[in-house]
Amino acid sequence: MSKPDILLVRPIMPLIEDGLTQHFTLHKLAQVADEAAFFREVGPRIRGVAAGGAGKADRALIEKLPALEIIANFGVGYDGIDVKAAAERGVIVTNTPDVLTDEVADLALGLLLATVRQIPQVDRYLRAGKWLEKPYPLTATLRERKVGILGLGRIGKAIAERCAAFGLDIAYHGRSRQADVPYRYYDNLLAMARDVDVLMVVAPGGTATHHIVNAEVLEALGPDGILINVGRGTVVDEKALVAALRDRKILSAGLDVFEDEPRVPAELIAMDHVVLLPHVGSASVYTRNAMGQLVVDNLVSWFEGKGPKTPVAETPWPRK
Numbered sequence: 001m002s003k004p005d006i007l008l009v010r011p012i013m014p015l016i017e018d019g020l021t022q023h024f025t026l027h028k029l030a031q032v033a034d035e036a037a038f039f040r041e042v043g044p045r046i047r048g049v050a051a052g053g054a055g056k057a058d059r060a061l062i063e064k065l066p067a068l069e070i071i072a073n074f075g076v077g078y079d080g081i082d083v084k085a086a087a088e089r090g091v092i093v094t095n096t097p098d099v100l101t102d103e104v105a106d107l108a109l110g111l112l113l114a115t116v117r118q119i120p121q122v123d124r125y126l127r128a129g130k131w132l133e134k135p136y137p138l139t140a141t142l143r144e145r146k147v148g149i150l151g152l153g154r155i156g157k158a159i160a161e162r163c164a165a166f167g168l169d170i171a172y173h174g175r176s177r178q179a180d181v182p183y184r185y186y187d188n189l190l191a192m193a194r195d196v197d198v199l200m201v202v203a204p205g206g207t208a209t210h211h212i213v214n215a216e217v218l219e220a221l222g223p224d225g226i227l228i229n230v231g232r233g234t235v236v237d238e239k240a241l242v243a244a245l246r247d248r249k250i251l252s253a254g255l256d257v258f259e260d261e262p263r264v265p266a267e268l269i270a271m272d273h274v275v276l277l278p279h280v281g282s283a284s285v286y287t288r289n290a291m292g293q294l295v296v297d298n299l300v301s302w303f304e305g306k307g308p309k310t311p312v313a314e315t316p317w318p319r320k
């Protein structure tokens with residue numbers, strides 16, 4: 001029996017490629033010279049797609065693949081996949097939840113500490129030989145801060161546990177109040193921003209969250225306020241953020257994600273009171289391997305007739 005044909009929409013880590021090669025015939029879009037000819041000749045045979053990160057699966061791609069059954073996304077955030085278009089066609093979408101939760105939460109706390117205590121700036125100070133001249137100026141503190149988590153999901157909860165261990169007061173905002181969590185719920189993001197001095201963004205991207213952290217929310221956070229974003233860049237109005245930082249409406253920001261990655265606004269790069277990371281929340285060998293294995297496992301499980309392992313909410317399994 002011939003192996004099912006799978007399309008890789010961008011180059012992927014060797015672990016995934018090796019895992020997939022054992023079970024599937026792989027086609028790499030990045031190596032295709034004539035896309036129109038590829039979709040005409042091979043497109044009708046493609047039954048699975050591996051996507052993620054810069055490798056998006058939009059409606060146009062989905063429509064070019066009439067035999068498509070499943071899209072396996074590398075990453076828990078799947079805003080690069082048009083899930084609506086997939087659901088309309090009965091195409092299952094999977095992501096990689098849970099296996100990256102602790103890694104991203106660790107990074108979020110590292111970024112929070114780095115931002116408050118200016119750890120990268122202090123490192124630069126020492127390397128520049130300035131310690132020989134005078135001690136580094138005193139910094140802000142994490143002590144007595146209130147953290148408002150926007151998006152108390154899997155990662156948000158892991159961040160909350162870590163914040164609790166640091167002795168911080170914790171609140172959260174999401175579309176619904178959650179039973180069995182000990183943190184204060186706000187049904188209004190602006191109201192939460194007024195009451196906290198760290199806003200920790202760990203909500204997904206997409207239209208529903210687009211720019212919900214806007215100028216008003218940043219102003220409410222206040223001049224001692226710190227924004228940390230490990231969710232998606234599109235959740236924050238980046239222009240409003242640049243203005244708030246420039247005008248000292250907030251104290252600082254620690255960002256792992258940006259609106260137009262990998263492009264980061266020059267204004268942010270020029271600022272010394274921000275900490276900027278190139279979307280590395282889950283980027284350890286350990287966790288990326290676990291994510292890659294889950295991409296492979298989803299595709300293998302599907303084509304063995306055992307269903308997807310981790311389907312997203314919009315394409316549930318068993319089908320509704």
Ligand code: NDP
Binds near residue numbers: 283
């Ligand atoms: P979950 O689905 O478990 O949690 C998402 C949370 O966001 C839920 O608590 C949900 O609460 C809240 N939420 C969703 N929509 C809205 C909305 N419109 N307004 C307010 N809150 C909302 O996902 P994870 O915790 O596993 O991952 C969260 C996100 O983190 C991912 O989608 C991804 O974008 C990002 N991420 C970033 C990484 C990085 O490298 N920086 C790595 C991994 C993930 P409710 O349903 O009550 O609204």
